[in-house]
Amino acid sequence: EDKHFDFLKELLNGRGFKFAGSFTIHDDPELIASTIAYIATLPNSVLFSFGVIGSTPDDHTRLAAARALSDGKLYLNSKFEQLIIERLGERAYPHPIKMAMLPKDVTLLPNPINKMPGFAIMKRFFFMPGFPQMSHPMVEYALDNYFQGKEKQEYRYTLTALCKENNFIELMQSAPEGVEVSSLPAIYSDGWKTTISIASTIKSKAVKEFEKYKSYLEESGISYGIGEKQ
Missing domain, CATH: 3.40.980.10 (MoaB/Mog-like domain)
Structure with missing residues (x-):
């Protein structure tokens, strides 16, 4: 690269x-x-x-x-x-x-x-x-x-779950204004993994949205890890 x-x-x-x-x-x-x-x-x-x-x-x-x-x-x-x-x-x-x-x-x-x-x-x-x-x-x-003074602090939180990205469609559609959500699916020999990234310039918004994904995965019994690897 x-x-x-x-x-x-x-x-x-x-x-x-x-x-x-x-x-x-x-x-x-x-x-x-x-x-x-x-x-x-x-x-x-x-x-x-x-x-x-x-x-x-x-x-x-x-x-x-x-x-x-x-x-x-x-x-x-x-x-x-x-x-x-x-x-x-x-x-x-x-x-x-x-x-x-x-x-x-x-x-x-x-x-x-x-x-x-x-x-x-x-x-x-x-x-x-x-x-x-x-x-x-x-x-x-x-x-x-x-560009001095034009910077914006961004708060980003990432997790990787052992499932397809389809599991997250409804959550992604409900993301509030000011919160960026992205998903990156990948398939490995042991199955699907999807990395979810939540970002916002308002920390409380990013944290709240990230907690929604963690709660969903825990309630659904889907294994996940914090970060880009699981």
Whole structure:
């Protein structure tokens, strides 16, 4: 699995943000642009994109981001240009300098390793190098600078029961507003197991709903365990 996913999921969950999903896609200009455009249609969506922002012919993300989120053009970013020249001097030409061609009105994300920044559009869509040593500090920078005070503490409780998920349909349908319920069934050599996860930003709601599932299982004589394994 991509090294970025576990890092991002753990970081976001730890700060009270929801990790909604991840995509691994080919270096195809149309696919990259359409994926970015789709995510941008989702209300309050935030995108962290890793890789394909260099200066080689297959680095399509800068232009794809411009097509999906801006006017479809790239412009020379003077701050990025200066950083490249300061680091590389004459070696900045003819190719490395191309990294400074960015969509308009971007914000640069500092790179603690080699000073070659990533960039953000609308402070919601973040584009970073593929190297974790460079990109992970950029993610932390983005969260620290653009999302402080927007965190929501989430309370989540999980159990795994020795039954099919059909057993929980009525309980799931009766979940109150503000409580998220998800089920994940699996079949093993010894039968069905279903993991139920209850979450809410209001602890009392999450606890109350979780107790309903425990009571149901105990009254039904169905074995279960707390957590994702049984």
